[in-house]
Amino acid sequence: MDLFEYQGKQYFARFGIPTSPGAVADSVEEAVAKAEELGYPVVVKAQVKVGGRGKAGGVKLAANAEEARQHAQAILGMDIKGHVVHRLWIERASDIAKEYYASFTLDRSAKLHLCMVSAKGGVDIEEVAATDPGAIARRHVDPVDGFPLEAAREVVAAAGLDEAAREPAAALLVQLWDCYDQGDCDLAEINPLILTTDGRVHALDAKVSLDDNAAFRHPEWAEFAGTETEDPREKLAKEKGLQYVGLDGEVGIIANGAGLAMSTCDVVEQVGGKPANFLDIGGGANAAQMANALEVINADPKVRAIFINIFGGITRGEEVANGIVEALGRVEIASPIVVRLDGTNAEEGRRILAQVPPDRLESRPTMIEAARRAAELARQRA
Amino acid sequence: MSIFVNAETTVVIQGISPTSQGLYHGLRNRAYGTKVVAGTNPKRGGETIEGIPVFASVAEAVKATGATASFISVPPPAAPAAILEAAEAGVPFIVCITEGIPAHDEARVYNRLRREFPGTRLLGPNCPGIISAGQCNIGITSGDIALPGGPVGLVSRSGTVFYQAMYELTQKGIGQTTGVGIGGDPVPGTSFIDVLQAFEADPETKAILMIGEIGGSAEEEAAAFIKEHVSKPVVAYIAGVTAPPGRKMGHAGAIVSGSKGTAKAKMEALAAAGVLVAQNPTEAGEKMAEVVRHLG
Numbered sequence: 001m002d003l004f005e006y007q008g009k010q011y012f013a014r015f016g017i018p019t020s021p022g023a024v025a026d027s028v029e030e031a032v033a034k035a036e037e038l039g040y041p042v043v044v045k046a047q048v049k050v051g052g053r054g055k056a057g058g059v060k061l062a063a064n065a066e067e068a069r070q071h072a073q074a075i076l077g078m079d080i081k082g083h084v085v086h087r088l089w090i091e092r093a094s095d096i097a098k099e100y101y102a103s104f105t106l107d108r109s110a111k112l113h114l115c116m117v118s119a120k121g122g123v124d125i126e127e128v129a130a131t132d133p134g135a136i137a138r139r140h141v142d143p144v145d146g147f148p149l150e151a152a153r154e155v156v157a158a159a160g161l162d163e164a165a166r167e168p169a170a171a172l173l174v175q176l177w178d179c180y181d182q183g184d185c186d187l188a189e190i191n192p193l194i195l196t197t198d199g200r201v202h203a204l205d206a207k208v209s210l211d212d213n214a215a216f217r218h219p220e221w222a223e224f225a226g227t228e229t230e231d232p233r234e235k236l237a238k239e240k241g242l243q244y245v246g247l248d249g250e251v252g253i254i255a256n257g258a259g260l261a262m263s264t265c266d267v268v269e270q271v272g273g274k275p276a277n278f279l280d281i282g283g284g285a286n287a288a289q290m291a292n293a294l295e296v297i298n299a300d301p302k303v304r305a306i307f308i309n310i311f312g313g314i315t316r317g318e319e320v321a322n323g324i325v326e327a328l329g330r331v332e333i334a335s336p337i338v339v340r341l342d343g344t345n346a347e348e349g350r351r352i353l354a355q356v357p358p359d360r361l362e363s364r365p366t367m368i369e370a371a372r373r374a375a376e377l378a379r380q381r382a
Numbered sequence: 383m384s385i386f387v388n389a390e391t392t393v394v395i396q397g398i399s400p401t402s403q404g405l406y407h408g409l410r411n412r413a414y415g416t417k418v419v420a421g422t423n424p425k426r427g428g429e430t431i432e433g434i435p436v437f438a439s440v441a442e443a444v445k446a447t448g449a450t451a452s453f454i455s456v457p458p459p460a461a462p463a464a465i466l467e468a469a470e471a472g473v474p475f476i477v478c479i480t481e482g483i484p485a486h487d488e489a490r491v492y493n494r495l496r497r498e499f500p501g502t503r504l505l506g507p508n509c510p511g512i513i514s515a516g517q518c519n520i521g522i523t524s525g526d527i528a529l530p531g532g533p534v535g536l537v538s539r540s541g542t543v544f545y546q547a548m549y550e551l552t553q554k555g556i557g558q559t560t561g562v563g564i565g566g567d568p569v570p571g572t573s574f575i576d577v578l579q580a581f582e583a584d585p586e587t588k589a590i591l592m593i594g595e596i597g598g599s600a601e602e603e604a605a606a607f608i609k610e611h612v613s614k615p616v617v618a619y620i621a622g623v624t625a626p627p628g629r630k631m632g633h634a635g636a637i638v639s640g641s642k643g644t645a646k647a648k649m650e651a652l653a654a655a656g657v658l659v660a661q662n663p664t665e666a667g668e669k670m671a672e673v674v675r676h677l678g
Contacts, residue, residue, distance in 0.1 A: 143490040214484035259540020262622040269624040311545040313522040344524040
């Protein structure tokens with residue numbers, strides 16, 4: 001789960017990472033009121049989960065109430081790379097002496113965590129990595145050892161941070177590690193990390209991505225969950241515990257396992273169909289989950305045919321079949337269904353499905369044949 | 383021959399109870415011919431479930447039965463400790479199918495194993511397991527889709543495409559030495575390269591089918607390894623050819639980031655390493671049939 005900047009800063013605060021004082025605003029009036037409380041100058045910042053806000057005009061400095069009003073008006077409702085701005089973060093402006101970069105993430109190749117620090121912050125760090133890789137100091141972190149202050153001192157020195165910034169930056173880096181490690185982040189990134197003219201180091205931005213798998217030990221994450229703006233189809237699927245990504249086609253897809261679901265999209269596209277979605281009902285899916293999946297697909301008005309592609313391992317064929325039958329009894333499924341069922345208890349599943357009238361459900365023996373039939377039905381019903 | 387497991391492998395099921403996933407799949411594995419010799423459950427030591435003797439700990443199970451492999455399907459909060467318990471008990475091969483373990487836990491377990499238990503191999507987590515056709519099946523693969531006798535070694539990051547690919551081979555009458563599902567999580571215990579290396583060294587494996595998926599750079603690293611160290615023909619398929627960039631597609635691992643990680647980048651890297659790249663699992667089976675014909 002990606003956090004908005006303001007949520008990331010709230011999360012940072014739990015670990016003692018210094019940030020600028022600020023407040024959330026959802027309207028122009030609120031933005032002005034918050035700016036008045038904070039004291040000018042303030043920065044009005046669009047809250048969207050996408051990079052490049054500044055270039056798009058989503059970050060503006062305001063010296064007084066009039067400017068705060070103008071900027072809030074302009075930024076609320078702005079579309080930044082397909083993300084509409086519904087919320088602002090109003091923050092006291094900082095006197096910036098220097099801009100740096102700091103992050104922790106997992107290096108999957110090395111199977112270690114990676115700390116990156118650069119004296120070239122405030123700009124697109126991927127650009128820096130491409131054009132001037134030497135400007136980024138990298139240090140692998142073995143989770144068994146952790147990230148002590150000594151390691152932090154070495155990496156800020158290697159990055160060539162200004163002398164005045166080194167000690168406070170090292171201390172902050174240890175806090176950022178704690179946030180990343182104890183806070184179960186996939187990514188904890190600060191760009192820019194600033195040195196102020198009065199010699200303090202703090203986070204001017206926060207890019208935090210949380211590992212959804214760790215939610216079971218973070219009840220405090222519940223406050224972040226409700227604020228995710230999503231495709232309504234994706235929202236419905238999430239409520240039902242399904243992995244769903246909305247696409248633009250007409251063939252609704254249900255498969256078990258992310259790999260097979262992606263592969264099913266591939267095959268549908270290769271036989272001339274267009275997938276309406278990616279939907280993974282997960283390992284060990286049962287009847288109720290299959291019924292939920294069918295309801296989610298059914299709620300998408302663009303869908304003309306449904307392709308259910310199941311290769312049972314932990315998922316059992318008869319459970320899948322029972323789920324399909326149950327869903328057909330529970331809701332009016334608008335589109336014809338093509339099923340391909342193999343693997344664990346597949347024969348039992350096929351026997352159950354044979355009882356469904358053929359105008360509502362057809363079975364095909366292979367993935368390719370089923371994809372062809374589903375694409376054909378979608379075309380006929382377009 | 384086979385890699386990692388064979389007819390002599392003896393398995394302990396960690397976290398066994400009459401209603402556990404471990405028992406359900408363990409019994410299926412046993413029905414396939416796998417030597418399931420023990421189960422563990424701290425509350426059920428001394429019991430026997432479905433003819434499987436239960437011990438309070440893995441150490442006790444290993445002491446009594448000499449188990450050479452363990453099977454873990456316990457929920458995510460308990461799985462890391464279960465893996466380390468097996469390693470501490472001296473089990474050389476651990477299969478963990480558990481889905482949803484936090485990435486930080488995986489990284490910690492991986493690095494502890496690497497440093498403290500270099501003789502232990504972990505397969506998974508979040509994987510379908512391993513099947514040496516006709517000899518040993520540990521995990522959740524439906525045994526009837528495997529065909530014994532080789533000559534193909536199969537390795538996959540995705541679980542269900544693993545089954546699909548194996549089935550494509552079996553339907554064409556092409557046998558498998560071993561099928562290894564390494565799992566799609568960010569820090570897998572066993573990587574493509576580990577498996578490719580083992581297949582290269584296995585005299586009965588004559589060709590390799592590799593199933594990747596979008597996200598990460600494991601396939602690119604495998605391509606570099608194949609180019610340098612694999613003499614046997616390799617066929618590959620990458621799931622997610624048509625996936626829109628920048629979207630999460632379920633697996634923590636399947637995140638498209640930058641040019642590395644896309645299906646296109648992976649397919650190009652593999653093709654450049656001399657791998658025959660297929661567009662879907664069926665085509666992968668067809669290409670492998672062609673390869674096997676030429677093996678003579």
